Amino acid sequence: MTITVPATPTGSLGHAWRECVGTGRANLSLRHDFVVSAALAHDVIGFRHIRGHGLFSDDMGVLRESGGVRRYGFTYLDQVCDTYLGAGMRPVLELGFTPGLLASGTQTVFWWKGNITPPRDLGEWTGLVTAALRHLIARYGAAEVRGWPVEVWNEPNLATFWDADQATYFRLYDATARAVKAVDAALTVGGPATAPDAPEWVRAFGEHVLADDVPCDIITTHAYASGPAQHIPFGVYQTLRPPSHLLEQFALPRGLYAGTPLAGLPHWVTEFNTSYRPDNPIHDTAYNACYLAPVLAGGGAAADAFSYWTLCDVFEEENIPTALFHGGFGLLARHQLRKPTWHLYAFMARLGDEVLARGEDHLVTRHADGRLGLLAWQPLGGSAEGPYGSAPASHRLRLRLPVGACPRAAIVRHRVNEHAGNAWTLWRELGRPASPDSRTMELLYDAAEPAVEHRAADVDADGTLLLDLTLERHEITLVEVVPVVPTHHEGLDDTRLLGHEPSDDEGRR
Amino acid sequence: MTITVPATPTGSLGHAWRECVGTGRANLSLRHDFVVSAALAHDVIGFRHIRGHGLFSDDMGVLRESGGVRRYGFTYLDQVCDTYLGAGMRPVLELGFTPGLLASGTQTVFWWKGNITPPRDLGEWTGLVTAALRHLIARYGAAEVRGWPVEVWNEPNLATFWDADQATYFRLYDATARAVKAVDAALTVGGPATAPDAPEWVRAFGEHVLADDVPCDIITTHAYASGPAQHIPFGVYQTLRPPSHLLEQFALPRGLYAGTPLAGLPHWVTEFNTSYRPDNPIHDTAYNACYLAPVLAGGGAAADAFSYWTLCDVFEEENIPTALFHGGFGLLARHQLRKPTWHLYAFMARLGDEVLARGEDHLVTRHADGRLGLLAWQPLGGSAEGPYGSAPASHRLRLRLPVGACPRAAIVRHRVNEHAGNAWTLWRELGRPASPDSRTMELLYDAAEPAVEHRAADVDADGTLLLDLTLERHEITLVEVVPVVPTHHEGLDDTRLLGHEPSDDEGRR
Amino acid sequence: MTITVPATPTGSLGHAWRECVGTGRANLSLRHDFVVSAALAHDVIGFRHIRGHGLFSDDMGVLRESGGVRRYGFTYLDQVCDTYLGAGMRPVLELGFTPGLLASGTQTVFWWKGNITPPRDLGEWTGLVTAALRHLIARYGAAEVRGWPVEVWNEPNLATFWDADQATYFRLYDATARAVKAVDAALTVGGPATAPDAPEWVRAFGEHVLADDVPCDIITTHAYASGPAQHIPFGVYQTLRPPSHLLEQFALPRGLYAGTPLAGLPHWVTEFNTSYRPDNPIHDTAYNACYLAPVLAGGGAAADAFSYWTLCDVFEEENIPTALFHGGFGLLARHQLRKPTWHLYAFMARLGDEVLARGEDHLVTRHADGRLGLLAWQPLGGSAEGPYGSAPASHRLRLRLPVGACPRAAIVRHRVNEHAGNAWTLWRELGRPASPDSRTMELLYDAAEPAVEHRAADVDADGTLLLDLTLERHEITLVEVVPVVPTHHEGLDDTRLLGHEPSDDEGRR
């Protein structure tokens, strides 16, 4: 079956897919390898915001006491913000966790011990919030900071992250949101930053802010597709629900708030991924990229932003990784080694802004200069598929593309699958070296490069071209179609060039 | 037929193949794109010397006159040498052409008008030589400059380059060589820098320096394989003699001087390539790389250095190129776009230092850490082959490699042929755009990347591995074989990972 | 006498002073050292446009012939434009000189032989203009290229630059301007790019374009202050008229065209400097910077742009310089060595946008954040002053500055004079080494750094501060005044710190 792609756009690609990306705790953004990852992401993908936990955790030094005197300290906060802005990204100010000096208890989350107990005194807490925001505005200007969404806490619906009940969260939210607006009414504040599968929480949050007239400018929630963790040492395996489930989670608040005054608010999915575990090898695979392709292609219809968790493997929630590949969330492994899902984002970034067609295995776009950019993938169903959720060995799709009035087109294809653009596969072949030396890294960098194919083709008289693509298992493919007007070169005759084959049709031109 | 590669080295790879590289006239080394090309070559290939024409041509400003006063000027000479040293290369000081103020006539060569007439006064000439060398020693130190071979003139056996006879060249040589040694007896000076097919010239030069006891520390000659130029506008086509012909040219002086006091002198081929024309499209092809592979693999046995003419397309002998690809000599096209022959050099640079085997289609080496590095190519015969010198569509070779006592090996292959690692092919498919915009350049960079394949294989009980390679037409291939000792990971079971295929044998480990 | 600076701005500083800068012929912009200079200028000064000669000269390769076929070539033109844009500057497209293939004669200007004869056939010329502009628009987009003023020829009123009469220039102008507008009516085109002291030419040009309804969007003229050249080998000396003379030249077209339809057109001084000679040592001196300070401070009232000729000493009009300092036009000497006039521009770039006061020896500005930025200089009169135009050994000025309601202020002063920020002086002390080695360059870089002084002062109760400045001979000074609100630090007592002096008043805080 051949799908005919219309020449008239059906919409705009937009930026929801790269509006935001996640990262490890704020202090890790001070790391050199993070800085390099962020610069690479800026050049290749162009994320617009970034969000991590722990802005107020003790390793950020925002509140210190010495000789009975307390002092706010924004040394590291400034460095973190400088780093983000230097990489072209604005921070999402996720406020948390509780500084030890303000905490009501000692309960913590993660290896790095984020304090998850409510502030002992909301006045002390809002004092910190107020001081931090005023400092940031003094340093970066109000116009800039107004573009930084403020999010109150992280996943308060989980006991892992919030050692208190919903009512206590709402009190925290209210005090914080009001303090934010008191600093500058044009700042953007929101929540509830809930973990997945919590529609009642999201609904209750909406009812609460409406009932009490609490400031709320943005709704934030999280989305993951994975089932329970099956542990092995230093790792877990999990099942996955189908990709459509992620899109449904993206769309949840719009459904819940339809018809209320909250209906028009921006909705950001401030975390999403397949698995919520930082040690599930799925994140390192082509399967992950292929599974998420329809989510990136279609998510913009469901949310204003959806933020991949996370940019890179500079991350320590479970502890310090002992091996190069360890199932980390990152688009980039350590040493800037690109994973298949990085390529998914890089492919998206090379698409045009006009959307011509979107289907279950493809997204066709056009650039302002007439080039077509096409993303294709093998549709995956998560665990619903055969044993181990495996997919067929290949997937074929045929598209009739509108190239326009042009005799020829050049077609360039980039492939990522179980073999191509897949350093993880080579790493396994190399015996899974924990900390590869520079010579081995060189091989891995080579293997991480997507395979490239190219050819020229005649455009049909009606200005269309039939593209017949066969994808390998778990493949994502980027195809760029360039209308070609050959340059005239008098006397040129490739058949006179040594080594020419008469069948090379380019020689005629 | 399978070739068994022995585990005992037969020799060392050495550096003759990268001892030197050619470049356009000295003034062009001031260009920004040249600087970038040189840095890239340093990082990837590691050339040790560099040689271009025109150190004394008027656009270098080495001699000026104003108000009746003459002054030497070394501003640009210093910048050129700084550039070379900054890229890890030492200059070969090819002395020429004649500054206008010293010339006996107005005859020039090239679009950039190098004056090819003998100096009117050898004393003025040696005055310049002496001043320049003294200045360089003051600036860079004698120890450094002693590593810079001084070559007297370029191709004096051709009327194109030397508007005088052999005896006049010998007088120039004698005066110059003696002036060089008078500055510092430990400097290295030599000639005759002859164009190919001039055995009588080379012989006469040897007899001359011996007869008159003229200083000569190094012998330099050139080698090209091309026949007469068949012109079209902005280009030429030519036939090529087989690669062995180049190796014979490399070996020429050793044969001619055998048994004389010159026999032990280093011999540098200070220029070589397939075609001697800067507008023959052959330089842009995979054919060129494939044809030269046995020359690079074997040339070290015939000469102490053989210098590819040239590093990059920052070059203006025929005039200023009007198109990105134009048959230029460069390993790199403009904008650092890598041609197939660049990859040949890059592949050589990834080989080990121990040579295990060398054959008509392969070179097998080993690194100190046990990895094997193997270069393979399809043997080409120049114009001797069928119509247009074309080769078969594929070439197969089988090698039994000594991997050592290790259960498994990872095999990584890099391929360059008519399609892979070949931006020129895509450029033709794109209609040969003269000056591509940045979006098109991005596609060309992608196409210039060699194709990468990788797999794991069991090593046989005797520590060997059969490598069965099929090369496409005009292909050069780099294969790296890494002995593998798998890391143990308790509980690891790739079959539990979503998307796994039971046939993926890496999963067992 | 003390000048009281008002707290209310009198105007905006604007960008006329950095709207444009000059550079050597276009081909030199391909040089590596030019690229580095341009990047430095972008970071420190922020020029917005750049203009050089020779876009169409033969070393740019815009028109070539081979085998009877002519071809336009935009390889270098693209590289030049890429370079400018990469440094944040847009080109001024000065169209000239005549390509050899189109020229009506062989008369040339400069060492680099720009052909100054009119095109033999205006159709061929406009063909080239049309092709070049279309190519640039295809590559950079019409929106971008519309910001690049097109200027027809250079100084046609001088026989040195135009081997024909005024009427012939007008014909060239008319054909060119119409061709430009035919490509895109929104492009900006203008002239007459006249050398100084040519009011009749400027007037005639205006009358001509009005009479014949020729497109003209911008008026361009040049301004220099120097008298006749007194030659020595490799250099010249000249007298200078006072700085006010330059400002009068800037203002000339506005006066001439007042009341005509041309009155509202933007006027760009596309070249200005003290001396018009590239080998007058005046360009290397503090005198040059000090002389030009009132021109930069006040020029914006007289013209929309005034373009210093030139950015750097990568310049070859008189030939290739034989020494580091040689009287070149550059703000930067070779190797990015900053001259005093560079510092004048750098000081201007650190001023605020609000102008509070402008006088014969000062310009006082304020930044949005309340800091004051003040440029002061010793007024110079050109040759009108005593023997050799020398100025008094010092100059004093007193300003009462409006700091605002703040107890203290920090005052940071940067000085450049005959000693400070003056590598040229050290270079003379070092014996004028022609091509200094890297160790000597290090000393010169140190000497090029402006002297910095700083102190704290009490602000008077009325929010003002008396600044009493004494400048050395030929000094330019930047003063930054920062209102200070001290941070409280409990227990802090500098008198308890080892080495403290009780008189250090900072210790009290």
Next chain:
Amino acid sequence: MTITVPATPTGSLGHAWRECVGTGRANLSLRHDFVVSAALAHDVIGFRHIRGHGLFSDDMGVLRESGGVRRYGFTYLDQVCDTYLGAGMRPVLELGFTPGLLASGTQTVFWWKGNITPPRDLGEWTGLVTAALRHLIARYGAAEVRGWPVEVWNEPNLATFWDADQATYFRLYDATARAVKAVDAALTVGGPATAPDAPEWVRAFGEHVLADDVPCDIITTHAYASGPAQHIPFGVYQTLRPPSHLLEQFALPRGLYAGTPLAGLPHWVTEFNTSYRPDNPIHDTAYNACYLAPVLAGGGAAADAFSYWTLCDVFEEENIPTALFHGGFGLLARHQLRKPTWHLYAFMARLGDEVLARGEDHLVTRHADGRLGLLAWQPLGGSAEGPYGSAPASHRLRLRLPVGACPRAAIVRHRVNEHAGNAWTLWRELGRPASPDSRTMELLYDAAEPAVEHRAADVDADGTLLLDLTLERHEITLVEVVPVVPTHHEGLDDTRLLGHEPSDDEGRR
């Protein structure tokens, strides 16, 4: 009184002063700002080794447990070593503190909680040591790692750092040293890394290793000059003993071990500074630099290395600093802001290798090319001086320098004192802003630049030059004296140049 400096060298400057530098805990070397500081130190100073605490602390992840399985992890260790080597420095492998999984207790030191309890099981500990060293050798090669001294623990003579007695340390040392040598007998191992004022400990250590024939290749001790800490919030004040006291500490082991088999061992002072507190403002002052000048100038006679504690303010022992300047150990404050003591090191790095004279206020050296390099300082006595240890307002010294047979010399002086090269002074004038914005940082960078003065002088007929220097309070000065042979320039006459003053003697040349 004038000191006559002889023309014959008395010795070589050597590298003891830059053989090593200290840094914060290993994990902090992963920070971006550390990487930038290290690169700057490499370029300017050229430290050869670097040493920090906490290689085995839990934030380095060297030992992890999951699902009952233990695994070594060298991810971060590799990154830290890569960083050091990338900055041209080799690590000193200070082994410690105890990983939580191996510790016998929970006692910790510092805000970052280094575990100071002995390993529960020495076999587990040496297992870690052995694994780490084997890994490093596999990764970097034995030849490289043999250049990395291994030091056992830090300051075991203090209860703060070692929660056990001397005998327990000796057991730790013995087991560790033997494990190190078992990995590779050519590795370098040593101790006892004692805090100052512990001669009995050092003596006992020597007796112990000799008595029990324990491997020991290097002796390490620490030296500080400060008295007890007088606390204020976020800071301390302390007295200092005179600089000679530091030199005596350096020399201690040589005295103690004289006549024993340990006498010939290299002795490294692996930590020294004025104050041992990371919050004593003395570290930010010119006093600190001036006080340490004789220590750097003379320390090489007393020890083979003395390692300034520390390179930069990326340091967290006391907690996270709340202000830019906070009395941190660093030569560099945050954002690479150079402190006076940085300049002391930078001045040392510009001296020549031949020492001509060394005195209480000067060190005179000569470079291979004949230039003289001279460091001068005001002698300080620590707290022994008047109130607050303050020194006179100025210090004068006169040296007759041997310049050689040359008519003239250029003299370039760099000054750092309470005002010049002193961003800390400006920072106080600015009101001590905790986290300055980029505009304020720009002012601070300017203020951190040493003041530069230069002049030419006639050399006396005997080839000497009298240098009469007056230093301001707490000043260190670098003077470079360059013999000058003026270049001849026919017709040059500075008196013809506008703005010239007849008294400018350079004009005569």
